[in-house]
Amino acid sequence: MRFAITAASLSLISSALAITITQPTSGTEWDFSTPKTIKFTSDANDPSVISIILRTQDGSFQTKLADNVKTSTGEYTTQPNPSISNGYV
Numbered sequence: 168m169r170f171a172i173t174a175a176s177l178s179l180i181s182s183a184l185a186i187t188i189t190q191p192t193s194g195t196e197w198d199f200s201t202p203k204t205i206k207f208t209s210d211a212n213d214p215s216v217i218s219i220i221l222r223t224q225d226g227s228f229q230t231k232l233a234d235n236v237k238t239s240t241g242e243y244t245t246q247p248n249p250s251i252s253n254g255y256v
Contacts, residue, residue: 206242
């Protein structure tokens with residue numbers, strides 16, 4: 168299964184967000200039974216907290232990985248979740 172990782176605020180989903188995911192890069196294979204770190208950049212105009220949502224490129228599967236992630240940290244480490252099929256991001 169191929170996943171696209173989308174960082175978005177539940178209350179402020181907008182194309183104006185400057186949040187950019189820097190890690191993992193496209194084509195990285197993830198084993199969701201182990202913790203993984205998602206790194207991102209943001210700017211002062213972005214919301215102070217975001218949700219991180221994992222979804223397939225075609226939108227047929229979506230799951231929230233995290234809520235209330237502070238954009239100032241620039242990263243989030245997932246908890247192991249063997250219920251998610253391993254795949255590529």
